Amino acid sequence: KRFFMYPMHLIVEIAAEPRAALQSACALGRDGTDLLLSNGLLSFRVQPDRGGAITEGILQPEGINQIFGNGIKANEGQAPGIWVSQRFKTEVLDESPDTLAVRLESPQPVNALALAKTLTLRRGEARLGLELLQANRSDAPANLALRLHPELQIGGAADESDRFFVPAADGLKVFRFSPSDSFRVRPAEGWAAGCDRNARTAY
Numbered sequence: 001k002r003f004f005m006y007p008m009h010l011i012v013e014i015a016a017e018p019r020a021a022l023q024s025a026c027a028l029g030r031d032g033t034d035l036l037l038s039n040g041l042l043s044f045r046v047q048p049d050r051g052g053a054i055t056e057g058i059l060q061p062e063g064i065n066q067i068f069g070n071g072i073k074a075n076e077g078q079a080p081g082i083w084v085s086q087r088f089k090t091e092v093l094d095e096s097p098d099t100l101a102v103r104l105e106s107p108q109p110v111n112a113l114a115l116a117k118t119l120t121l122r123r124g125e126a127r128l129g130l131e132l133l134q135a136n137r138s139d140a141p142a143n144l145a146l147r148l149h150p151e152l153q154i155g156g157a158a159d160e161s162d163r164f165f166v167p168a169a170d171g172l173k174v175f176r177f178s179p180s181d182s183f184r185v186r187p188a189e190g191w192a193a194g195c196d197r198n199a200r201t202a203y
Contacts, residue, residue, distance in 0.1 A: 019061070024040040027039075034048075035090065037121055042060065042121065042128060046102070051081065053070070054071050055067060055072075057128070074132060082110040083106055087107060088106055089105045089106075090104055100121045101120045103117070103118045104116065104118075109138075113142075115132070116133045118130075143184055144187060146175060147182045148164075162177040162195065162197065163176060163194070163195045164194050167191065
């Protein structure tokens with residue numbers, strides 16, 4: 001493309017270059033106390049000394065960190081949360097070229113709440129599996145909140161047709177996605193589920 005405007009003369013050439021195929025294999029590295037998880041398509045930095053915060057999420061081959069600021073931290077409703085100063089225990093559950101799974105767990109309950117998170121990468125998959133388990137270690141029942149963050153809507157990931165299911169002491173509770181709303185529930189079992197009606201998937 002040519003552009004002429006006195007006193008400037010500019011010629012711009014744009015060429016499409018073929019991109020080499022990415023090689024995918026899972027690997028676990030360490031940088032001090034930080035964990036470096038990668039499968040060749042994605043890479044993550046996890047900080048066990050900061051409650052298992054995820055401070056880098058990099059897409060390959062661009063190498064751009066997609067995580068803002070001080071990282072993704074698990075909290076119980078108020079940031080930065082009660083675990084941010086905890087040094088989480090680390091256990092490698094699976095480490096092979098096909099699968100990498102790491103479990104991080106709070107060393108002791110805080111306000112009677114314990115947290116464990118499992119991160120999983122698989123060969124050839126451009127996604128991170130993140131499983132969170134928050135447990136009440138008190139003999140007294142806990143009344144917890146399910147908060148639906150408005151950022152779940154980014155990219156069309158969530159909308160008002162989505163439903164969340166939580167088994168409670170007085171029966172199964174069903175909640176419609178409504179940005180920024182919170183729903184109080186007393187969990188009765190160790191599971192919860194989400195259903196994306198448009199994508200016809202459930203988690």
